[in-house]
Amino acid sequence: MTAVARKGLRPVSGRRRRSDLIARSVVLLFTLVAIVPLVAILYWLLKEGLGAWSTSFFTTDPTGRFLGDPGGIRSAILGTILMVALASVIAVPIGVGVALYLVEYGKQSRFANTVRYFVDVMTGVPSVVFGLFVYIVLVVTKVAGTFAAWKGSVALALLMLPVVVRSAEVVLNLVPNSLREAALALGAPRWKVIVKIVLPTALPGIVTGSLLAIARAAGETAPLLFTAAFVLGSSADLSQRMNSLPLQIFNDVGQAQDRLVQRAWGAALTLVVGVLLLTLIARLIQRRSKLAP
């Protein structure tokens, strides 16, 4: 006893201090390693992509000609916007509806938990499998023609659905129960509580989740490959084949021509800027809202 007291606190031995230092340095090093790819990708995107950007790059369709002017990416930009917009129109209302069921009615019932489980299952399904599914169900069976933009939207919507459900569920759960109870005590029927109290309170969070889902869908290639297919010209007809940015990039990467790879960089930069803008807007809305998930 007295011996310990006399000795007091022993300083950390050199060996332990060294191993601490080494371990912490390794952790820091690995963290830096994680950031390197992002910096490298952004650097190359800006370096190669900005070189491809010009007014005509955004205002002309790809020509598909092997020699001469390869054209721009107008049809790809329009196609991505149209198809993602349609996909959101499908996925967001259904997703929010399912989330409302889970939070307001289903709660911890067996059915609700089963639905939750399968929504999680959907999150893990590879996007290429969703594309394959829509291909089997809508393209092979020739429902209103073969490849069509709206079928691509359906595939994207399937991809977005679980993301929307999960994020909306989290936000709806954050709506204080006291608000619901106050409205119910004042005599409001259930549906009015949902429409007038729960949804408006949760709105910013739902918008954030939906925007993140949209950002994810906009960058997906595999589901569109089998459903909307590739085409050069731009059109707003959702029943026809439609070009999209990811598919344009995928097509150009495979070409052995530098000019086409250059166009791929330009299109990639456009896509990344769009996706990052959506992400940024989503985060800003999230920060504004009081119910931050």
Added chain:
Amino acid sequence: MEAGSLTPRATVRGGRSIHERSPRSRAIDPLLKWFLSGLAALILVLIAFFFIRLFIEAKPAFDKFGYLGFVFDNSWVPSQTLYGALPLVVGTVITSAIALLIGVPVAIATALYITELAPNRVRAPLTITVELLAAVPSVVYGLWGIAVLAPKLQPAEQWFSDTFSFLPLVGGQVSIPNYFIAGLILAIMIVPIVSAISREVMSTVPSDHKEAALALGATRWEMIKMAVLPYSRAGISGAAMLGLGRAIGETIAVTIVIGNAADIGNTIFSQGYTLAAVIANEFGEAASDPIHRAALIAAGLVLFVLTLIVNAIARYYVNRASRPASVPKGMAG
């Protein structure tokens, strides 16, 4: 004084009290409930339909080659209508293994740094930076991988291949698109998700445990080793499994950088193929050939089942980690 004056018997049409809701207003409630329940049921129906349709369409391939024959035959030669998916399965396994080996340590280190070591000022920007990696579309990773990373790394890979040729799966000529590059790209792609979930788990480590370790004189690293890592082991395993699920299913980036050769490569620097890549790459030729199409759909089904299993295991671990019951008896409270 009379009770009647306190509760006036005011009625509207139909003789019902004004305190009662109109029949229409009352009808909306069950309607909404049934509508929303229907939407939820739709998800279940959709997944059942999804699985059944995939299975029916893949059936011709399974009938022809057998279930095990399809998965374990080493011959994917569409021109001879031979569809044995072993080269694809092996490719998926090799690339995912490389992705985990490289990605998981980096992701865990990032999570540890952000939660335990980083100065407060750095924390938020670092978190956002790592999350930005998740926002980059996979086709852009593919483009960067094949146009920048693969050619730049080729000399280094060749040196490694020559120097360490005594190791298994290393040696020989390095081709520009190869398993390793695909695995490396996948590693970069799974870092954000593995790191985010690890971070979440690590932030649930009770500060009592950490402070106890520090109070006993542990260094920061000893505190991490004794308090943080043991507590969050299940969650980190789950995070790694979720990363694995991502890596298995990733399609476009891999299709671009793996070379799409339907033979099992001799080394990790040979060209290869994965289950997901074969679908994206060959579906165009398969459109007119029913058995080829069935084989690709069968590959998709195998992929689907694989990700299902991996994700189920992942969910088991993550749920176990997030439940407070996972704290060993005697350590709780």
